[in-house]
Structures are given as C-alpha cells and as structure tokens.
Amino acid sequence: MSADDATIVHREPTKEPVLSLSGVDSGYGEIQVLDDLNLHLEAGEIVCLIGPNGAGKSTVLKTAFGLLEPWTGSVTLRGEEIGGTEPADLVRMGVGYVPQTDNVFPSLSIEENLQMGGVAREDGVDDRIAELYDRFPILEEKQAAKARTLSGGQRQVLAFSRALMMEPDVLLIDEPSAGLAPSIVEDVFKNVRTVNDLGTSILMVEQNAREGLSISDRGYVLDQGTVRYEDVADELLDNPEVSKLYLGG
Numbered sequence: 001m002s003a004d005d006a007t008i009v010h011r012e013p014t015k016e017p018v019l020s021l022s023g024v025d026s027g028y029g030e031i032q033v034l035d036d037l038n039l040h041l042e043a044g045e046i047v048c049l050i051g052p053n054g055a056g057k058s059t060v061l062k063t064a065f066g067l068l069e070p071w072t073g074s075v076t077l078r079g080e081e082i083g084g085t086e087p088a089d090l091v092r093m094g095v096g097y098v099p100q101t102d103n104v105f106p107s108l109s110i111e112e113n114l115q116m117g118g119v120a121r122e123d124g125v126d127d128r129i130a131e132l133y134d135r136f137p138i139l140e141e142k143q144a145a146k147a148r149t150l151s152g153g154q155r156q157v158l159a160f161s162r163a164l165m166m167e168p169d170v171l172l173i174d175e176p177s178a179g180l181a182p183s184i185v186e187d188v189f190k191n192v193r194t195v196n197d198l199g200t201s202i203l204m205v206e207q208n209a210r211e212g213l214s215i216s217d218r219g220y221v222l223d224q225g226t227v228r229y230e231d232v233a234d235e236l237l238d239n240p241e242v243s244k245l246y247l248g249g
C-alpha cells in the first residue's frame with residue numbers, strides 16, 4: 001500500500017476540542033498551501049505536527065494564529081469561530097504562538113522580553129514574571145542579561161516564557177528544537193512538557209519527528225498541505241509506513 005491509498009484513522013475528539021481546523025484551505029496570495037486540512041487539539045494534549053519541508057506545517061500554525069486568513073473552512077477556539085481573527089485578539093483569548101525564529105528581542109534583557117510578552121495584561125506583569133522565574137530559574141539568574149547572550153536552549157526557554165506571560169491555554173510552537181545541538185534537544189522537550197503540565201494545550205511542529213512524537217499524545221503527518229496520517233503518537237511511531245516515509249526508517 002502506498003501513502004496515497006493509506007486510510008487515515010480519523011480519531012474523533014473525545015472532548016470538545018480547544019482548537020480545531022476543519023476543511024481549511026489557506027495559502028499566500030494566489031499560492032494554495034493547505035488543502036482541506038482537518039486537525040484538532042483537545043484540552044491538556046500535546047499534539048505534534050510532522051512532515052517534510054514545505055508540507056505546510058508552519059502555515060497551519062500561521063492560519064490558526066490569524067497571521068493568514070483561511071480561504072475556506074473553519075478555525076474554532078473552544079467552539080467559537082476565530083478564522084481570520086487578529087493575532088492580538090487571539091492572544092487576549094488565550095492563544096500563544098512561538099515562531100521558529102525571531103522569537104525573542106535579542107537586544108533587550110530577559111526581564112524586558114518578559115515585560116513585552118505581558119504588555120496586554122491588565123493586572124501588570126510582576127507577579128507573572130515572578131511565577132515564571134520560579135518555574136525557570138535560569139531566567140531569574142540572567143534577568144538583566146541581553147537575550148542575545150543566552151544559549152540556544154536558554155533562548156527557547158525565554159521564547160516559551162514570553163508567550164506564557166499571557167497565560168495562554170493553547171500554545172502553538174514552531175520547531176522548538178530547530179538548530180539546537182542534539183544534547184540540548186532533550187531539555188527543550190522537557191520544557192515543552194513543563195509548559196503542558198502547567199495546564200497549556202500544545203500544538204507543536206517538529207522536524208525531530210521521533211523525539212517530538214515521543215513526548216506527544218497524538219500526532220499528524222502533513223504532506224503537501226493535507227493530513228496523510230493521524231493517530232496517537234505511539235501508534236504513529238510504530239507505523240511502518242510512517243516510519244519509512246517520514247521518520248527516516
């Protein structure tokens with residue numbers, strides 16, 4: 001059986017999904033990238049989105065975060081339509097986004113980065129910064145240092161924490177382990193788990209597909225803008241076709 005005839009085991013959500021994309025087409029200008037994309041995230045889950053370069057993984061996150069408007073189909077947050085809602089409004093509604101690159105301000109201090117992340121808070125930023133310092137002591141240690149002086153792994157902790165300043169219940173993370181030394185990758189995923197344990201549902205794109213799936217509840221394999229496989233993460237890891245085609249054998 002080739003990937004083209006593979007049957008997608010479509011798992012209906014067991015709970016009301018916090019985030020859902022249904023029948024979504026989306027792209028850039030005239031260029032269509034997502035083609036009838038269906039994906040959901042349930043409360044408390046980590047869901048990993050994998051697939052080859054150019055498959056449209058980042059485009060899924062951009063469409064969910066209102067950086068792109070869906071051409072057709074529906075994007076919902078806790079059942080409410082949010083397709084095309086401005087990112088700033090989505091942040092207030094509890095959605096956070098950590099892009100793959102440029103996710104901190106290098107010339108600002110750690111503390112200033114966190115303050116910026118919390119500008120839309122109505123109750124000030126100090127208490128939340130203190131909570132995040134408790135959770136990630138490295139940030140407190142280096143609070144006055146410029147973000148550009150952080151190591152790659154530390155920078156990701158800051159990028160996550162910037163997004164956490166608004167206490168999102170859904171966090172979209174694009175390739176958190178990209179460009180990091182293999183020895184750091186495990187730490188980054190540990191931090192993803194920590195964020196999830198704090199009560200945040202996570203939709204994460206990962207190139208380190210095996211490692212990403214191994215900390216996730218469920219996964220989706222995206223290819224050419226559409227979902228080819230979806231399953232609980234362990235089943236995807238055990239699936240010989242997925243393994244051969246998308247996990248490097």
Ligand SMILES: Nc1ncnc2c1ncn2[C@@H]1O[C@H](COP(=O)(O)OP(=O)(O)OP(=O)(O)O)[C@@H](O)[C@H]1O
Pocket residue numbers: 028031033051052053054055056057058059060
């Ligand atoms: N701003 C843009 N304008 C036009 N086309 C774009 C733009 N951004 C991405 N694309 C195209 O959309 C397709 C999907 O890109 P996307 O970034 O979503 O892929 P990806 O799965 O995240 O890939 P990667 O693994 O390389 O990050 C690619 O063909 C890409 O060239």
Ligand SMILES: [Mg+2]
Pocket residue numbers: 057058059
């Ligand atoms: Mg990408």
